[in-house]
Amino acid sequence: MEPEVKDASFSEELSQMEWEPLLPIEKKLIAWSISLGAVLLFVLYFVSAEFFPGAHG
Template sequence: MSEPDLRAELEKIEYEPLLPIEKKLIGWSLGVGLALLVVLIVLNHLYPVGT
């Protein structure tokens, strides 16, 4: 059996836009991630780790 051509298979796939709930989940994930990053930066500034 021959291997299927990956490029040809990917070209056959139809475009499917994101659902509204998927867009919300992506937004929330990015927002929570950035907020936690800011919290960690502030905590590190207030309480630096001494070596």
């Protein structure tokens, strides 16, 4: 027997899914990731400005 083929699109599947709130640990991980990314962006900018001053006009 062949498996049944369904014609549901991705958006239809998403609309049928039940919404689940984020867990507190997930919120902390998101906040840490964004914070770490922002801090590293500034650190790398200042390091590159120190070692490559001509590149920062």
